Amino acid sequence: MNIGEASARSGVTAKMIRHYEAIGLLAAARSANGYRVYDDRDVAVLRFIRHARDLGFPLEDVRKLLALWRDRGRASAEVKRLALSHVDALETKADSLRSMAASLRHLAAHCHGDDRPDCPILEDLARKE
Template sequence: MKSIGEAAAESGVSAKMIRHYESIGLVDAQRAANNYRTYGKDEVAVLRFIRHARALGFPLEDVRRLLDLWRDRNRASAEVKRLALDHVATLEAKADSLRAMATSLRHLAAHCHGDARPDCPIIAELEKKD
């Protein structure tokens, strides 16, 4: 059994996040006689799985579903694929939104003199009323 520090080092998930994941039921810790958390190889594998899923940007609700599917050896891969493709669509929409923001800011910056004058279209845009 590993301490929380050892599980953190082995999984790449911080001790703080391990405690959070435990508090929301994504991972279970055993308790030693001294009431310290301990983790076995299965729990460390779960933590790695969570880290990889989070690195791909999956929200916690999807991570929970993916964990359920991972644990279910009778799962239909179609459900895993659907979750992944739904997430891709969300990421692409977010990327489109970020590109639009960058285009707007680039346009505003191009029209800002960037000198000692106080006039600035960037500030003017930010102070607009909706």
């Protein structure tokens, strides 16, 4: 199948498929005329990558997960370690996002939001530290 068909079947854009090839996550075969040719295994890999990225895994972790997925002799402990490490990173990021939201909520609560030019939101953003 061509890149358009692989894209449609995997849910990964053609641009991202080319990117994944460029960084070595996917190795598509080439036809005699140089066009990329994909098979069902390639589509499965693309779906795997898409799902891992949907869960927020960074590309280096996706690379590791792909290697573990392909290794039938793997220990699940390594997969679990990667997953739990990612959970920790997500929770840290979520805490940071909650903190940012609270700061903005506080600033917005102190902004009159009227015709006056005074605005604590802009003052805070312009603050030199």
